[in-house]
Amino acid sequence: MSETPTVGEAVPDAQRGSWTSFLKSIASFSGDLSSLTAPPFILSPVSLTEFPAYWCERPELFAAIADATSDEDRAKRVLRWFISTLKGQYTSRNESMGSEKKPLNPVLGEVFYAYYICNPEKGVSLQGHSAQKTSFSGGSIIVKQIGHATLTVTLPNGEKDEYLITLPRLRIDGLWYGSPYIELCETSWIVSASGWVSTIEYKGKGYFSGKSHSYKATLTPPPSSRGLPTHIFEGTWHEKSKNVKTGELFHDVTGPKEEVSVKPVEEMDEWESRKLWGLVSKGIREGDFELASREKTRIENEQRQRRRDEVAAGTKWELKHFVHVDSDPTYERYGKFFNANPPTEDAYVFQHNPPLAEFDAPATGA
CATH class of the missing domain: 1.20.5 (Single alpha-helices involved in coiled-coils or other helix-helix interfaces)
Known part of the structure; x- marks a missing residue:
């Protein structure tokens, strides 16, 4: 019989004391855990500000949204692209660094040019905002992602189709042994102006599929439609999934992805994330x-x-690229389709300042 695993068995010897202290701190802390200082060995070398860049890893799927032949087809393509962004965000450090790492907390004034993503030739763009609130429950860190994204497609006739995309919650397990990993949990939604709604349920090992990183997405037609089918897709978001009814492959992220590139660090402003x-x-x-x-x-x-x-001084930080709005009309308009809570949400709307031409972000998907 193997020995009983001990606290921090995956932690470097020199860091075990600080890791044990960190676990005690989060277990007794009642506020937002983001204010606690984590041991250096568990930190990621990347700031949370940079995470939207993972939404750019599959530019071909982002651009393909514009090639849809119907509202139904377009809703499928948006869902496929979104599911394909999850691997980079939530499991890539397990593969490259051995376990999940805590991203560096953004600081006031920090910027990374990638949360306004566009392909001008295809007429597809995405903007959004996000923040995190963390807590400790049942031996796991629970991360509530606050914020949402709006994806806009300009159709051949000049009209625009719009999608509200909400963000999943995270559960970080494996803390006891110093080898954290992320499971997505609960539900997120993608709601289109045409009335198609994707309800995405996330489950981990021991739930309906018995596999880590599992999901089930149900794409339903507009309430007023007749005869249009409901589609169900199921699998693992970090590998592959299929259409349950037809058995056809829906998404596959086991192959190469596009690496997001930026200008050399020495050419960056002092507040750009990688230089900071x-x-x-x-x-x-x-x-x-x-x-x-x-x-x-x-x-x-x-x-x-x-x-x-x-x-x-009685002053307030002046936003550089975004404008704060008390409630986002897009969230307000489409949130009713999934009983959004809260029904309205503060948002930060991107403003073209400086002009888009000045951004050195390969996030255009071109």
């Missing part, structure tokens, strides 16, 4: 946790001082 976190990322990648911790602390202390200066 450069030394922290270097320390994490090279296993120099002293460097990573020192530079991360420096950035965080500067951030706290900026916040204090704002309060003292």
Whole structure:
């Protein structure tokens, strides 16, 4: 019989003490866990600000949305593209770094040009905003993703089809042994202006499929339609899935993906994500946790001082590329199709400032 696994068995020896302390901290903490400092070995060298870039990994699927021949076909293509974005966001670090890593928390003023994604030739664009609230429950970290995306398609006749895309919740397991991994949980939705609705249910190992990273998506026609079918797709979002009724392959992300590229770091502004976190990322990648911790602390202390200066001066941070709106009309319009809670949601709407031509983001899908 094998020995009983111990706390932190996957943690480097030199980091086990800090990992045990971290576990005790999150177990007794009642607020948003994002304010806690995680041990350096569990950190990702990438900031959360950069995560929308994963939505650009399958540009051919994003562009193909414009080639749909009907509202039904278009809704399928949007769903296929969305499911294909999940692997990079939620399992890629397991493959490249051995376990899930905590992304660096964004700081005030940090930017990464990828959450306005467009293919001008095809007439497809996406904009959105996101934030996270984390808590601890039942031995797992629960991440509630706040925000949504709006995908717009310009049709051949000049009219626009619009899609509201909500975000799944995350459950981070494997903490006890120091080898975290993510399971998506609960439900997210994609609602189109034409009335087609995708309801995506996420389940992990031990649920309806018995496999990690499983999902089931039900695509339903508009309530007013007659004779149009309901489609069901099922499988694992990090590998493959199929149309349950026909058995046809629906999505497959086991092959190569497009790597998002950006301009050289030395040409970036000081607040662009990869330059801002450069030394922290270097320390994490090279296993120099002293460097990573020192530079991360420096950035965080500067951030706290900026916040204090704002309060003292009675000023508010001025947004550079987005405009805050109290309630997003798109979310308000389509949220009723899935009983959105809350019924309205604050949002940040992208403004072309600077003009799109100045963005050096390969997120156009061209």
